[in-house]
Amino acid sequence: MIDHYGDRPVYKQLADILRDQIYSGAVPPGKQLPSDLYLSQMHRLGRGTVRRAVEVLQNEGLVTRDKGQRATVREQSPRDVVLLEPGDEVSGRMPNDAERRSLGLPVGEPILEVRRRGGYVDVFPGAATTLRVPSAED
Amino acid sequence: MIDHYGDRPVYKQLADILRDQIYSGAVPPGKQLPSDLYLSQMHRLGRGTVRRAVEVLQNEGLVTRDKGQRATVREQSPRDVVLLEPGDEVSGRMPNDAERRSLGLPVGEPILEVRRRGGYVDVFPGAATTLRVPSAED
DNA sequence: CTTGATTTGTACGTATGTATT
DNA sequence: AAATACATACGTACAAATCAA
Numbered sequence: 001m002i003d004h005y006g007d008r009p010v011y012k013q014l015a016d017i018l019r020d021q022i023y024s025g026a027v028p029p030g031k032q033l034p035s036d037l038y039l040s041q042m043h044r045l046g047r048g049t050v051r052r053a054v055e056v057l058q059n060e061g062l063v064t065r066d067k068g069q070r071a072t073v074r075e076q077s078p079r080d081v082v083l084l085e086p087g088d089e090v091s092g093r094m095p096n097d098a099e100r101r102s103l104g105l106p107v108g109e110p111i112l113e114v115r116r117r118g119g120y121v122d123v124f125p126g127a128a129t130t131l132r133v134p135s136a137e138d
Numbered sequence: 139m140i141d142h143y144g145d146r147p148v149y150k151q152l153a154d155i156l157r158d159q160i161y162s163g164a165v166p167p168g169k170q171l172p173s174d175l176y177l178s179q180m181h182r183l184g185r186g187t188v189r190r191a192v193e194v195l196q197n198e199g200l201v202t203r204d205k206g207q208r209a210t211v212r213e214q215s216p217r218d219v220v221l222l223e224p225g226d227e228v229s230g231r232m233p234n235d236a237e238r239r240s241l242g243l244p245v246g247e248p249i250l251e252v253r254r255r256g257g258y259v260d261v262f263p264g265a266a267t268t269l270r271v272p273s274a275e276d
Numbered sequence: 277c278t279t280g281a282t283t284t285g286t287a288c289g290t291a292t293g294t295a296t297t
Numbered sequence: 298a299a300a301t302a303c304a305t306a307c308g309t310a311c312a313a314a315t316c317a318a
Contacts (some may be wrong), residue, residue, distance in 0.1 A: 009285080035301080038272070042204065046289070052286090059197055059232065061231055067302080069297090070303085074148050079229070086274065090271075091267065091268055092230045092247075092248040092250045092264025093248065095198070096151070097157075110264060126248060127230065127231055130227050131189055133224050133226040133228075173282075183307090186307070186308085187306060203284075205283080205314050207284075207315065211283095
């Protein structure tokens, strides 16, 4: 239940509820969350508050949102495997808006940045890429 | 200038302006952005629209926000170096709210997830960690 | 140290436009 | 064509943290 008098903001409480439903499988990948209107009536909240809650999940990479469609639970992306080389250095960061568009990334997906020995840098979508350190078998 | 009649939403236009000021060094790391009130008057926008713009930059990891303080441009974190091993696999994702708190991560910082050969998983803050593939010198 | 001003955070409501069903 | 649903943008109000005198 939503507690309007507690310390935790209402929109985070709703985000917690919806996140639990996703983690538990009650709303599995590919399925949609209820509409803004339904959630706002169900929990007696303003629509803006509901939207903030869903936005939290979007920024966590759990759901995608498209205009006119209800928020959809993200499926696990098929991962490209990229082999790393000795001396490579990996870090993570969020893309800016232009990068996200040019790489076709959904909101909530980070970038893996690989700095190669030569000095140049490769970027990969964080949730759709596995960077692998070669072992004897490779 | 903000174009109220263009296709690009106003809050993204303002985010673009502020992002440029950060990238260009006009507002360097450690310095603060102008207040909501200043920006809303300067650009003739509602405060909510300004806050959405700054939120964009927060989710990109460019600024941190704390109640009562203006948004601050993030400094480059000192990076811990972690050595990878043969067979390790690296991917990236966003933390959920609980993870972010327990790891002490700012909003907009992704997690680097390292799956080790043995099967267990280590997580590191994406912007404060360099994962290094050992080379001959190491 | 205390007070008052500034500033952010949350939550509500309303309205309009646009995409999907 | 109509109903549903999301996206944007405005406004108001109050609480809480910070800052400055």
